[in-house]
Amino acid sequence: MTAKNFTVEPFPPSRHAIVNAGRIAVRRHISHALIEIDVTVARRFIREHKVKTGESLSFTAFLIACLAHAIDENKHMHAYRNWRNQLVLFDEVDVSTLIETKVGHVALPHVIRAANRKAFREIHQEIRTVQATPAKSEQKSWLLDVAPYVPALGHEVFYWLLFKNPHWLKQIAGTVIVTSVGMFGKGTGWGFGFLPMHTLGITVGGIAEKPGVVEGRIEIREYLCVTISMDHDIIDGAPAARFVQRLKELVESGYGLE
Secondary structure (H helix, E strand, O other): OOOOOOOOOOOOOOOOHHHHHHHOOOOEEEEEEEEEEEEEHHHHHHHHHHHHOOOOOHHHHHHHHHHHHHOOOOOOOOOEEEOOOOOOOOOOOOEEEOOOOOOOOEEEEEEEEOHHHHOHHHHHHHHHHHHHHHHHHHOOOOOHEEEEEHHHHHHHHHHHHHHHHHHHHHHHHHOEEEEEOOOOOOOOOOOOOOOOOOOEEEEEEEEEEEEEEEOEEEEEEEEEEEEEEOOOOOOOHHHHHHHHHHHHHHHHHOOOOO
């Protein structure tokens, strides 16, 4: 008789939606850009604030504030294409971010509405509220709940209809997504997520200390690894490069923290 040396667990029903989204993602024409951003100013401010007040400010909230402002200056970066083959450019930047409310569970997708019109503090407070009380998130989990019981054809029809209606897509998923994979450790490292719905996705990787040049002198700086994923059917290289440069400027200046 062989000794039992393994454990069998049920496949979480909520992960069926992730599997289906992955099937959609592999069909899209996604381009990726790997960049490093100097976050020394922002990280120093957050550390000093905690020493003074004991409050831990959300670094993700800071990045979302910068991202929303950069998109607000170039709305093509979060445009959707409708069934008439037109681009729909929204005035509001709705940022979907994945918030881990329980260790080991599927992260809760929460949409921060009109992030381009909110201060860093407002975004920070919204994230902390959802972490403490997930039920307060407006993002309903019905898609995750029903996914295991819907046949494959039903998923195909659902996503086909969703992509034809940008307003519906915005309401369900927002207009851009931010995923943080580097928050649990230190060191250089980029993450590659799939992008099943959005035109633009940001994957936040690790942070590493490296020598950098500041006003002609070498200093130890903190650099954040960021992967920017874009739907190449909608976004071209030149606008994307301008957007990346603007995003770097905002993050490196500590936009909105003061």
